[in-house]
Amino acid sequence: MSSSPITTIVFDLGGVLIDWNPRYLYKQLFTDEQEMESFLSTVTTSDWNEEQDAGRTIAEGTALLVAKHPEHRELIEHFYGRWPEMLGGAIQGTVDVLTELRNSGRYRLYALTNWSEETFPIALEQFEFLHWFEGIVVSGTEKSRKPFADFYQTLLTRYQIEPGQAVFIDDNERNIHAAQAVGLQTVHFQSPEQLRTELAALQVLA
Structure with missing residues (x-):
């Protein structure tokens, strides 16, 4: 002390x-939990998200990730497009x-x-x-x-x-x-x- x-x-x-967790959203978008966890850990990673936290625009961050993972365009765009659904409450x-x-x-x-x-x-x-x-x-x-x-x-x-x-x-x-x-x-x-x-x-x- x-x-x-x-x-x-x-x-x-x-x-x-505040209870924030992307799983609140992505559980609605994936039928397989392992696939969801793989997506969150290898595509929309915490490192990627932190760049937006540090001031990179959402548009730029999303475009960069879509260019890297074009097969996941829609799922990537939902990260911020449906961001409020990641808020679980106080x-x-x-x-x-x-x-x-x-x-x-x-x-x-x-x-x-x-x-x-x-x-x-x-x-x-x-x-x-x-x-x-x-x-x-x-x-x-x-x-x-x-x-x-x-x-x-x-x-x-x-x-x-x-x-x-x-x-x-x-x-x-x-x-x-x-x-x-x-x-x-x-x-x-x-x-x-x-x-x-x-x-x-x-x-x-x-």
């Missing part, structure tokens, strides 16, 4: 507060934690997210709690993303956050290590219950 009082809580969004247990933190009035609340600038407005419209944050730093807007240090630094500098007094919550261990490297305290999110326990240990929640 830090000797400095914690003043700021920074949330990742996808996988922490992770309510984490929203409850966020609600408690907000109601306490003790903390500055921010979000740091890898998200395409073109699809993020859909989430903003769908999830009211996204409007509770003092600020959200979106990778697609900044043209950088986690785990790159400059992306974390954008948050810290823009909102004058002292990293030793802030806790960063993310479900991706890679992003947790990067946050620690810039001096942030961290919680590697695994479940709302585990998050609540770890925040209690940090004396953030009762």
Whole structure:
């Protein structure tokens, strides 16, 4: 536990507060689950998706992938064409934690997210709690993303956050290590219950 009082809580969004998973869409498009998993792991890969998160346009990303895998054109085009169907809803247990933190009035609340600038407005419209944050730093807007240090630094500098007094919550261990490297305290999110326990240990929640 830090000797400095914690003043700021920074949330990742996808996988922490919002249940996003391309399988929600592609289970409707494949009859064979193994074929679906193969498509997601070799065609619409996480590396490809992260380039859109880092600022590449959806049109460019889609065109590049279709050129590489023309036999999968329609399935590739559905990735962003039917993107809202990948949203599974809020992770309510984490929203409850966020609600408690907000109601306490003790903390500055921010979000740091890898998200395409073109699809993020859909989430903003769908999830009211996204409007509770003092600020959200979106990778697609900044043209950088986690785990790159400059992306974390954008948050810290823009909102004058002292990293030793802030806790960063993310479900991706890679992003947790990067946050620690810039001096942030961290919680590697695994479940709302585990998050609540770890925040209690940090004396953030009762």
